[in-house]
Amino acid sequence: MRPQALIIDDEPDILDLLLMTLENMGVDCRTAETIKQAHAALSEQLFDICLTDMRLPDGDGIDLVKMMQKKYPQIPVAVITAHGSMELAVLALKAGAFDFVSKPLKLKVLRDLVSTALKLSRKNEAVIDSQESARTTLLGKTPAIQDVQNKIAKLARSQAPVYISGESGTGKELVARLIHKQGARADSAFVAVNCGAIPSELVESEFFGHKKGAFTGAISDKQGLFQAANGGTLFLDEIADLPLAMQVKLLRALQEKSVRPVGGNEEISINVRVLSATHSNLAEKVKQGQFREDLFYRVNVIELHVPPLRDRVEDISLLSDHILQKLAESNEIQKVSLNKSAINALQKYSFPGNVRELENILERALTWLEGDVISVADLMLPEENRTDTVDVENKKSGLIQENDLESHLEDQERQLITQALESTRWNKTAAAKKLGITFRALRYKLKKLNLE
Numbered sequence: 001m002r003p004q005a006l007i008i009d010d011e012p013d014i015l016d017l018l019l020m021t022l023e024n025m026g027v028d029c030r031t032a033e034t035i036k037q038a039h040a041a042l043s044e045q046l047f048d049i050c051l052t053d054m055r056l057p058d059g060d061g062i063d064l065v066k067m068m069q070k071k072y073p074q075i076p077v078a079v080i081t082a083h084g085s086m087e088l089a090v091l092a093l094k095a096g097a098f099d100f101v102s103k104p105l106k107l108k109v110l111r112d113l114v115s116t117a118l119k120l121s122r123k124n125e126a127v128i129d130s131q132e133s134a135r136t137t138l139l140g141k142t143p144a145i146q147d148v149q150n151k152i153a154k155l156a157r158s159q160a161p162v163y164i165s166g167e168s169g170t171g172k173e174l175v176a177r178l179i180h181k182q183g184a185r186a187d188s189a190f191v192a193v194n195c196g197a198i199p200s201e202l203v204e205s206e207f208f209g210h211k212k213g214a215f216t217g218a219i220s221d222k223q224g225l226f227q228a229a230n231g232g233t234l235f236l237d238e239i240a241d242l243p244l245a246m247q248v249k250l251l252r253a254l255q256e257k258s259v260r261p262v263g264g265n266e267e268i269s270i271n272v273r274v275l276s277a278t279h280s281n282l283a284e285k286v287k288q289g290q291f292r293e294d295l296f297y298r299v300n301v302i303e304l305h306v307p308p309l310r311d312r313v314e315d316i317s318l319l320s321d322h323i324l325q326k327l328a329e330s331n332e333i334q335k336v337s338l339n340k341s342a343i344n345a346l347q348k349y350s351f352p353g354n355v356r357e358l359e360n361i362l363e364r365a366l367t368w369l370e371g372d373v374i375s376v377a378d379l380m381l382p383e384e385n386r387t388d389t390v391d392v393e394n395k396k397s398g399l400i401q402e403n404d405l406e407s408h409l410e411d412q413e414r415q416l417i418t419q420a421l422e423s424t425r426w427n428k429t430a431a432a433k434k435l436g437i438t439f440r441a442l443r444y445k446l447k448k449l450n451l452e
């Protein structure tokens with residue numbers, strides 16, 4: 001069956017353009033001029049997409065979006081906004097609109113929007129299926145994480161920019177990947193970029209690409225990240241680290257839905273959903289003048305907060321189990337487990353590095369482990385957060401600063417390991433034996449101490 005669209009607009013010119021474009025795409029259209037007529041049409045048949053003007057004779061587009069969210073949440077609604085009225089577009093997205101397109105209508109943008117919406121409606125059942133598997137990927141049974149899972153499912157159906165906040169290691173990138181995977185763009189690329197990792201003089205060409213000869217070193221045309229993500233999702237990680245000059249250019253690209261490669265003179269239209277994240281407080285950066293307010297407003301249409309691990313303590317044992325399972329598979333060893341006191345200690349630990357830190361702690365414990373049960377001591381949790389009192393005396397005396405102690409111990413380790421290696425002519429197996437540790441443990445130490 002041909003896809004069905006409902007178009008709500010009372011301007012004949014726009015209506016003609018929409019009808020022509022959609023019919024060319026093989027979509028059957030029905031039109032309505034008022035919200036009342038739209039109601040009637042919706043009660044008579046099912047639609048795959050709904051396009052509405054913002055100003056209608058008997059109400060505004062936002063009211064229609066809200067009504068649709070309530071009564072027909074499975075139908076993607078896009079709003080058509082007047083030129084330059086970002087505020088309304090943002091309001092519509094917040095109210096649950098799938099996307100927006102601004103006047104004067106650009107045919108390419110309109111077509112991209114429609115085909116994304118149609119993929120979504122065809123994907124409907126598949127989406128529901130994959131929600132289950134996605135749930136098992138973002139692990140957690142606490143209400144805090146289930147709330148995140150539900151929001152992901154909902155946001156996946158929208159094209160709205162989502163700003164994912166939360167401490168380092170909480171799972172922000174994982175969340176972004178799931179929004180992509182459960183949405184209409186799943187078959188296209190997910191491109192993740194760490195904004196803080198690109199030298200500022202290269203950011204523009206990384207994002208938008210460049211033409212051969214645009215600057216010294218530009219020996220050939222290069223595609224930018226926006227083009228690489230075309231049709232898919234671009235994940236701007238650590239967006240707070242973006243240089244101010246680049247923030248202006250990013251804002252422009254998002255508004256125009258097009259980019260201009262460095263040294264090029266034509267605009268390339270792009271169809272990309274932008275998700276962003278940072279571990280710092282973006283609103284605070286805006287106050288301090290380090291992040292542009294207009295860009296903040298544009299990327300932060302919807303905020304999704306990922307809670308720190310210490311606020312979902314009940315998930316720690318579930319997560320640990322999953323991590324140990326993965327580690328066992330990748331190291332091709334029997335799965336090990338945590339004893340009760342180890343789980344207890346983890347539940348009391350503050351996890352400044354969140355899930356990523358939990359992964360590291362377990363991986364390190366496994367490296368050193370002789371048997372198949374991890375106990376508290378194997379976890380080697382940092383002193384200040386340890387719940388037992390063995391080292392309290394050391395701390396009280398205040399003679400040795402924590403970092404000094406660590407580097408002091410590392411120096412000693414380095415010396416002992418080097419001696420052992422020298423006396424065995426760098427035979428690692430023999431050296432490990434001599435030191436009374438496993439080969440795996442030695443390999444870990446060598447890496448950690450940069451002795452390789």
Ligand SMILES: Nc1ncnc2c1ncn2[C@@H]1O[C@H](COP(=O)(O)OP(=O)(O)O)[C@@H](O)[C@H]1O
Pocket residue numbers: 137138139140145166167168169170171172173174175319355356359
């Ligand atoms: N709820 C979760 N279930 C399973 N794995 C998780 C969960 N949250 C985080 N992780 C894992 O923890 C690590 C850090 O997550 P990541 O998304 O990179 O964090 P962030 O981007 O917030 O720094 C990744 O390996 C990720 O797969």
Ligand SMILES: [Mg+2]
Pocket residue numbers: 169172173237
């Ligand atoms: Mg990250």
